[in-house]
Amino acid sequence: MRETETFVESAVAPLTAKTGLGPLYLGHHVLGLAAIFLGLLTLSWRDFNIWEQIRPLGNIPHREILACLIGILELLAGLAIQWQRTARAGALVLTGVFLSFTLLWIPRALTTPLAWDPWGNFFEQSSQVAGALIAYASFDQRDSLLAARLNRFAYITFGICVFAFLFGHLPVTCKCDVRGLIPGWLPPGKMFWAVTTTLAFPLASIALLSGRLALLAARLLTAMIVVIGLLVWLPAPFTHPFADQHTNWAGNGVNLAIGAAAWIVGDLLKRKSVQKAVPPQAVAGVPA
Numbered sequence: 266m267r268e269t270e271t272f273v274e275s276a277v278a279p280l281t282a283k284t285g286l287g288p289l290y291l292g293h294h295v296l297g298l299a300a301i302f303l304g305l306l307t308l309s310w311r312d313f314n315i316w317e318q319i320r321p322l323g324n325i326p327h328r329e330i331l332a333c334l335i336g337i338l339e340l341l342a343g344l345a346i347q348w349q350r351t352a353r354a355g356a357l358v359l360t361g362v363f364l365s366f367t368l369l370w371i372p373r374a375l376t377t378p379l380a381w382d383p384w385g386n387f388f389e390q391s392s393q394v395a396g397a398l399i400a401y402a403s404f405d406q407r408d409s410l411l412a413a414r415l416n417r418f419a420y421i422t423f424g425i426c427v428f429a430f431l432f433g434h435l436p437v438t439c440k441c442d443v444r445g446l447i448p449g450w451l452p453p454g455k456m457f458w459a460v461t462t463t464l465a466f467p468l469a470s471i472a473l474l475s476g477r478l479a480l481l482a483a484r485l486l487t488a489m490i491v492v493i494g495l496l497v498w499l500p501a502p503f504t505h506p507f508a509d510q511h512t513n514w515a516g517n518g519v520n521l522a523i524g525a526a527a528w529i530v531g532d533l534l535k536r537k538s539v540q541k542a543v544p545p546q547a548v549a550g551v552p553a
Contacts, residue, residue, distance in 0.1 A: 290535065292528035293346050293356065293400040296393075299522035300343030300359055306518055307336030310511050338362055346400065356401035363393040363522075381438040388429040389519060395423035396526025399533055416533060421474065423530055427486065428470035434463040446497050465489055473530070480538065483531035490524035 310332075338358055345355030367390035374383035402415035432438040443463065444455040451458060465486070472482035498520050501513040 290532040292396070292525055292530075292532045293352060293403075295528055296359065296396055296400060296522060296525035297343040297346040297355065299518055299525050300339045300346070300362075302343075302521065303515070303518040304336045304338070304340030304343060306511075306514055307332055307339060335362065349404070353401060353404035356397050356404060359397040360394055360401055363390055363397055366390045367394055381432055384429070385433045388426045389523060392423055392426035392526050393519075393522045395419040395426065396522070396529045399423075399526075399529050403529075403533065403536075420530060420533065423526060424470050424473040427473065427527075428467050430466040431463060434459070434466070448496055451496070462489065462493070480531060480534040483527055483534055487524055487527040487531055490520060490527055494520040494524060 339362055342355040342358035342362070345351040346359065347355075367387060370383050370387040370390060374380075374387055377383060396419075398419040399416055402412040402419070405412045405415075434443050436442060443459045447455045447458050449455065469482040469486040472478045494517065498513070498517045501516065502510055505513065
C-alpha cells in the first residue's frame, strides 16, 4: 500500500501554466460536458419517481423544485469547470452532487445486499465522485499536502470502483447478458468483446492500484468507456424508441461522466511523467 501511496503522491502538483490542466489535460472539460448533459436531462425529467436513488427519501415535499435545483447545480457546475478561474468551485459542487447520489444508494444496497443493481449504481456514482474530487484537488494551488491526500484518496477509490465494474458484467451477479448490448456487426464476435470488456476492468484496476502501466491502463480504460458509449448508449434512444427513454439518455450521461473520471485519472498520471522533466523548484511542495 505504501508503494501505491508514494506513486500517487508523486503525481500531485499545484497548477501552473506549465504543469497544470492545460490544453493537453481535457478530462475536467469532459466531466463538465457530462454534468451539463445530466443537468439538462434533470431539468427535462423532473419526476423523482423515475429516479431510483431518490426513492429511499420517501415522499419528500416539493420534489420538482428539488429536481430543478439539482439540475441547475449540475448545469452551472459543468459550465464553471470549463474555465480555470471558476473550475475549482465547479469541481467542488460536482463532487457534492455526485456524493449525494452515492450516499442515497446505500440504504437500498443494504436492504438488498445480494442484489447487484444498487451496488453497481453506488460504485458508478463513487467513480464520478473520485473524478470530480481529483479535478478539485488539481486546481488547489494553496495546499499541496491537502491536494496530495485528496488525490490519493480519490485515485484509490476510483481504482476500487473500476474493479467493482467487473461484477456488472457477470451474469451470476447482475443477471444480464452483456452480449445482448454488443452490436452484432462488430467483429470478431459478441463473445469476444463480452469477455474482453469484462476482463478489462479488473486488469485496469490492478494496474492503477499497483502503479504498473497505470497511465496506459487509464488511457485504455477511457477509450473503452468512450467506445461503449458510442456503440451501446448513444444509439439506444433511437434503436429502442419504446423503451425507458430516461434510462437510455441518463445512461449516456453517466457513461460520459465515468469516462471523464477515467480521463481525469489519466491526466493526473500524465502530470507525473511531465514533472520528471521539470526542475524541482518548479513543482515546490510536491512529495519526491
